[in-house]
Amino acid sequence: MTTPTLHINHLQKNFGKFQALKDITFDIYPGEVFGFIGPNGAGKSTTIRTLLGILKASGGQATIFGKDVFKDAVAIHSRLAYVPGDVYLWPNLSGGEIIDLFLKLAHNKHTEKTDQLIKAFQLDPTKKARTYSKGNRQKVALIAAFSTEADFYIFDEPTSGLDPLNEEIFQQEVLKLKAAGKAVLLSSHILSEVEKMCDRIGIIRQGKIVETGTLQEMRHLTRTVVKVQTVEPTPEIAALVGVHNVEVNQNGSMTLAVDSEHLDSLMEYLSKKQILSLQATPPTLEDLFLRYYDSEVQTNEQ
Incomplete structure (x- = not known):
């Protein structure tokens, strides 16, 4: 070596x-x-x-x-x-x-x-x-x-x-x-x-x-942001493992964050709801950095 x-x-x-x-x-x-x-x-x-x-x-x-x-x-x-x-x-x-x-x-x-x-x-x-x-x-x-x-x-x-x-x-x-x-x-x-x-x-x-x-190795620690719209309602989505910060937009689409290791199970769930549109934004270094910075702030506040 x-x-x-x-x-x-x-x-x-x-x-x-x-x-x-x-x-x-x-x-x-x-x-x-x-x-x-x-x-x-x-x-x-x-x-x-x-x-x-x-x-x-x-x-x-x-x-x-x-x-x-x-x-x-x-x-x-x-x-x-x-x-x-x-x-x-x-x-x-x-x-x-x-x-x-x-x-x-x-x-x-x-x-x-x-x-x-x-x-x-x-x-x-x-x-x-x-x-x-x-x-x-x-x-x-x-x-x-x-x-x-x-x-x-x-x-x-x-x-x-x-x-x-x-x-x-x-x-x-x-x-x-x-x-x-x-x-x-x-x-x-x-x-x-x-x-x-x-x-x-x-x-x-x-x-x-x-x-x-x-960065590729570290990205598993960050979350992918997904913007999606489906034909059928998705009442269970917020309870799915690895899904965070679900927000419903004015046009009926949803924005959420998903842990990278649970992306497959989310896609499997959404595919059964007839996807109309889907946009996924991969995690960046800034997301990773903020993850540690945010955890520091939370620790200091406790």
């Missing part, structure tokens, strides 16, 4: 009595884009800072390229590229000068690819960094990262401040990294972005990984 680029096993991080990370376990393999999602304060950035060797773990293990993330941080960083969610730049240097400085620090050079990225992201590299908007500061870091020849890329909310066109370019570049066999950790609150690019997803809540897997 392929050796993981990143291996995290029961990682913990305490700040005094506060336990920011309670139990983080997941792997990322070469050629894989891993989505790391969760509400603000869940522990995403703390996990990433620990992986970068900025914070020292309180327990558990984390390795990149088989090396300890804290003890071997210098060796790891020579093969790693990182873009934070809020980029701070040297105000008196131009964007182009900063990109070249980042590349030099990573023992890389300004290449034709760098110029192509500057053009694609529509960055003016001659302007001083102090004149840049948040979006332009993000572009500088992204151009430098995508120009760097690394084996592992960490993006922490990288598209904050970017317009939709630049988000699309970011997504294309990440997929190129994947095709080249690079490992990518993407922390994002933009669920559609994660859904488009990521092979597997990890959901973090209150310092714990509550679910990992492919």
